[in-house]
Amino acid sequence: MSTHPDQRYLEGLLQNDTLLVQEIYQRFAGKIKHHILQHQGTEDDAADIFQESIIDIYHQAKYKQLQLTCPFEPFFLLICKRKWLNEIKKRGRQPVTKRLDDVYEVGEDVFAAAEQVVREEAQANMYLAQFERLGEKCREILRLSLTGEAQEKIAAAMGVTYGYLRKKKSECMATLLSFIQAQKI
């Protein structure tokens, strides 16, 4: 499937194009505000969801090389709505049964693309949240190891042996994985 001309929105976010960000707010802020106010939320909730959705799309464009094959508008609005539905559930409220694509008749491609963004970003945020639960030492070891520093260099900088570092890194990772798996249950 070919890339949609609205890919320009994703490129603009990657380049922090302020005019394009302004355009996104001008075109869609009112719609999202309206939707969230009508679905048990406040204006602050709407602003948060709007902002988080843009950041999710930025992350997907940056790390997953997301290529938009559908128009940006229904894609973006659906991401916002889906995130708000998840937030309502998280707050322990009963979501209304009205369909997400109520006003916007969205195609399956739009629905699939939006769902993927929401799902993958929720997962990435969960990984990061669980990482933050680790002790300071573990976080330091993993941060340095995962961001590409040579193991020997890290060991020297931390004043530990290479063998100790490897063992410790493995323990920290195992703890992190157990935290993550506990979240999925």
Place this chain on the structure above:
Amino acid sequence: MAAYNQEDIIRYVEGEMSPEESLSFEAMLGEDEALSQAVQQYREVQTTLSARLQPDPGLHQLKTTLEAQRTVHFQRKGKVVAFKKYLTTIGVAAAVMTGIFLFRFYSRDTNYMDNYGNIEMQVAAERGSNEDTLLQSAALYFNEKAYTKVIPLLDTYLKKDSSSQTALYYRGIAATRTGAVGAGLADLAKVYEGESVFKYDAAFYMALYYAQAQNKKEALVWLKKIPADASAAAKAAALEKDLK
């Protein structure tokens, strides 16, 4: 997966197993789906954290831009004006507080439309046809509260597609706001009789109109028509509480 633990998975992915151990691990991978999923998850966690734990100046700049736009397009709630500096004597304080109380009391009784009537017109532009353009233009005027300009556009639209519940709903609201109350309420009643997504929003607006007109009885009749699982249910419950 019982034969292997988390640390084995990590050792395998990191290439720290002996060739023999690695071979038997791979043999098990083909048979044990849980083990295979655990390996995949480890790789995902590793990839995600490797990317996202790196400092990202681009994200930082984008967040600054977003914050600036947020203040323009969304109102921040909960900001309280500091009254302290105005209150030089207890008498002044009492006067101000009484004023606030009276204002709140007054607004609670009469400004239902201000509290609940902030409605924006939303349309989908999927087909790019002339009819869509009409709706888009109507939405622009509607959201600027230029209701007199909305009505002729929606009249034209409804001549081509008389069944459009979107056009009827927003024309109904626009009409009540330009003084053509009878026509507006008739449009909204038609929307309520239909089965569109606007059905209960129309009922809510009818209730709101009557509440604003101090016709509490009729307002409650319309509120009762809204079921608990409708999107307008929360607002309806709040308005009902205000009316009682």
